[in-house]
Amino acid sequence: MVRNVRENLILSGMICIAFGGFLTIGGVLSMGVIIGVSGVFLFVIGMGTSSKQTLAPAEIAAWKPSAEQLPDANRIMYRVDVTIDEPKKTTILCGPCGTVTELDGDRPSEFTCPSCNTKLYEDEEE
Numbered sequence: 694m695v696r697n698v699r700e701n702l703i704l705s706g707m708i709c710i711a712f713g714g715f716l717t718i719g720g721v722l723s724m725g726v727i728i729g730v731s732g733v734f735l736f737v738i739g740m741g742t743s744s745k746q747t748l749a750p751a752e753i754a755a756w757k758p759s760a761e762q763l764p765d766a767n768r769i770m771y772r773v774d775v776t777i778d779e780p781k782k783t784t785i786l787c788g789p790c791g792t793v794t795e796l797d798g799d800r801p802s803e804f805t806c807p808s809c810n811t812k813l814y815e816d817e818e819e
Contacts, residue, residue, distance in 0.1 A: 699742040706736030754778075757795065763788030771813040775800050787813060 695701070713729025716722075754776075763770035763786070770788030775781060783796045785804055792808040803815040 699739055699744045702735050702739030702742060704739075706732045706734070706739055708732070709735060757784045757793055758786050760786070760791050760793045762791040769811060769813060771804075773800050785813065787811065 709728050709732025711732075713725045713727070713732055716725030716728060719725070758772060758774060763772065765788075772786040772788070774784045774786075776783075781798055783798065783800050785794045785796070785806075786792075787794070787806040787809060789811055790806060790809040792806060794804075794807060803812075805812045
């Protein structure tokens with residue numbers, strides 16, 4: 694079974710349109726027009742195809758990063774993810790211990806890991 698049919702048709706259409714344009718400018722008019730018009734058809738079919746979402750909205754809302762340690766890069770590593778949709782949630786992955794902490798709202802200005810008591814970051818005022 695083919696995955697991402699819509700995206701593949703749109704991308705193929707854009708490539709055919711560009712390639713047809715290059716061939717037309719290059720002097721191979723008949724081949725360039727055929728490939729360019731085929732690209733327009735592929736693009737229109739791709740835009741008309743429905744996209745199949747692989748995850749349910751509940752699964753997307755419940756997503757959080759996997760709890761794993763981050764590699765040592767001669768400094769403390771951490772990862773902060775903030776959702777775009779309401780209600781805003783922030784997840785912070787502590788690199789040294791691999792603990793994921795969930796907070797409500799935007800990214801806090803400073804954070805210390807509750808598990809290993811490591812200060813991960815502090816935003817400085819400009």
